[in-house]
Amino acid sequence: MLTILTPTYNRVQTLPALYESLCAQTRRDFEWLVIDDGSTDDTAAWLQSCRAQTSAFAVRSLSQANGGKHVALNTGVRAARGDWIFIVDSDDYLTPDAVECMMDAVAQASQAPRLVPGVCFRRADPQGRLMGLPCEDVPSPFVGAPSQVGRMVRGDLAYAFRRDVMADLPFPVIPGERFVPELYIWNQIGDRGPVWFYLDRAIYVCEYLDDGYTRNFHAHLRRNPGGFLLFYAAQIGREPRRLDRLKAGIRSVQCLVYCAIKAAADRRRAPS
Template sequence: MLTILTPTYNRRHTLPHLYDSLYKQGRQDFEWLIVDDGSVDDTMSWVQGCQAQAEFPIRIERQENGGKHAAINAGVRAARGDWIFIVDSDDCLTPDAVECVADAVAEAVQAPESVVGVCFRKADMQGRLLGLPREREPSPWVATPSQAGRRVQGDLAYVFRRDVMADLPFPIIPGECFVPELYIWNQIGDRGPIWFYLDRAIYLCEYLDDGYTRNFRAHLRRNPGGFLLFYAAQIGREPHWKDRVKAAIRSLQCLVYCAMNAADRSRPTV
């Protein structure tokens, strides 16, 4: 079984669009696992209504608000599928997404090497690819997440083996609620090959005003410890010296923010 894992926080107004896209899948052999990260809207009651009518299993796990990375950790622990496809609560899938993933996984498990993930493209709600178009890479193309990110310059839709994700949980940093996903995705790529299908978009998304992409600087300021883990690791992963320098500068910026946040916490309140 494939687990479609959706971390969510106060997204009752966007979840129906995702649910509709799952309902329209050509294959229904998956479970939808929702991890409610402490929502205060009516997410729970809405999901319970969907459970009564859906043709595929829907489960919901609830936790205190800890951030998307903590919700992913909880979802991996609760997942029943052998492969996990993370789909955000404000996005949706093309009608053939599950079929594409199932076909890729079926091929991957027959490979002589231990494939740890398969990956597809993301597109906007009008179907336009995010990032650069595919050029000469074969399909599937074997690469690391960092290599694929540099090639595509846009977000990608990863599907990983649950057992590998379980071995590599996101670190939880006290007082912070975010760790860049690429920090863990790269570690997963260290465990084995990831197959990239750069000619297929199966994931449709848009960037909301309160989303991560449009609020990068604020996220960096609030979560410097998580970003420091990522940028410090990237210094050794980047192949070009300019990118290594950029990662080092970001790491120093994170250290400054860590010190500022520590000073703020230690300042006595009036």
Template sequence: MDKYKITVFTPTYNRQRFLKRLYESLCTQTYSDFEWLIVDDGSTDSTEEYIKKLIKSCDKFTINYIKQPNGGKHRAINKGIHMAKGELFLIVDSDDYLTNQALEKVVYWENTLKNEKVKFSGISGLRVKETGELIGTTFNGMYKDTTYIERTKYGITGDKSEVFYTEVMRKYPFPEFEGEKFLTEAVVWNRMAVDGYLMRWTNEPFYICEYREDGLTHQGQEKNKNNFEGFTLWCKEWLEYTNSWILKCKIIGLYTWTGRNKGMSYKALEDKLQVNRILQIGLYMMTHLYKGIQYIKSCLNKLRRKNEHTFENANLD
């Protein structure tokens, strides 16, 4: 029997300075049947001291805190799923926070599933920036029922605020590779989809976020290169799941480009991904050209902004 309706789960690593805002957003929730579960992934800042102070002073909800050796967000999620006491599991990163009615809306939408809950892995809301700008794209209407893999057919792209049934999550632990500290969450979400689990996607904003330069979403290609076994797993499984040759070509090109930047031979990459070497080389060249064009565009945009700034200052003088 679940003790709470919702576990708000926060994996954190050296983010003490941002936790106050998340905590305050939990204090202002219009729904109260939840726990805040924090897995500290080996922080070396004052996170532990700060959370222990909150535990002593907070009288609005239960805070549970666990510290483990640094192993990456996916290992923290595995730990959190094991410790969670809520029926629903909502991941909120330590430098993000929730809208005031987020948990109330989560429960509302979960209740709309009624007798069909067994078909669903959970429900999802939108992520927005502090400016109100939507992360990714969405559809017209109130909700869509589809899998994580099929969602793009309905115009649902980018990061969303997924809320999963805890028992479903426990069936799909994140694979762990020795020496690697990152694995995209899409590996698990895709596996749920392949097994037929639907998600009820809504247009309710649950989650407010800011993508920071030192965050996981900004580490880009380096995290794929440094966590190559996990990246290989994601690529291999996507190639099995998708029927889109355009997407297959993008994945093979990105994989080969990443592996070559890591210093791997075409033969080694061919053996790992089980893809024709000639195709790999061709797609690698196309990806290399695309990356070069993107870099040039980025440099030109920076130069344009610099010139605009110089022009504005000259006019002020």
């Protein structure tokens, strides 16, 4: 079975679109697991109503104190019942054939002679345009690593990973921070074996909100310098081009500066 894992925080206004897209799936042998990361809106009541009216697939939810998306993903991986986990954000939704496409890819990957820890498709905007660059003349599936394909595509991707591999590689939790870049863990998953990428097919629809991560990158960096430092320090050794290694190094220094500023502010706020 596939677990569709959705971390959410105060997204009761966008969750119905995702729910409706799940109800419209051509294949329904999946569970929808929602991790409510301390929402203060009506998310809990709305999820209860979904559980009461849905029989085509299992709807499960867990609540936790607000700790950030990475902590919610850790919680979801531990609670998931599926062998594979398809991560779908609470402000996005799926095409009607998304689960069918993902499960077909998972079935093929599971028969491979070498461990395939993840499969991946493209994302599109609500108008159906691919996020990032087209990848013409690329075989499908393309076998590679998340960082490598990220450089090719220059856009966000839709991943599903083996639950056992994700359980072995939880996101680090840094006190006082609420974000760690997902690619930090996705790259480590790719170290376990090649990920299969279907770069000619979009099954995931997203629209960047004004309060989302993508449009607030620099604010996230200042608030979560330790998590970003983990990522950029690791990227220095992963980037094949000297210029990209230099950029990762500069970001790492920037994160160190923000860590020092944050530590100084914490000391000033601490009771004497």
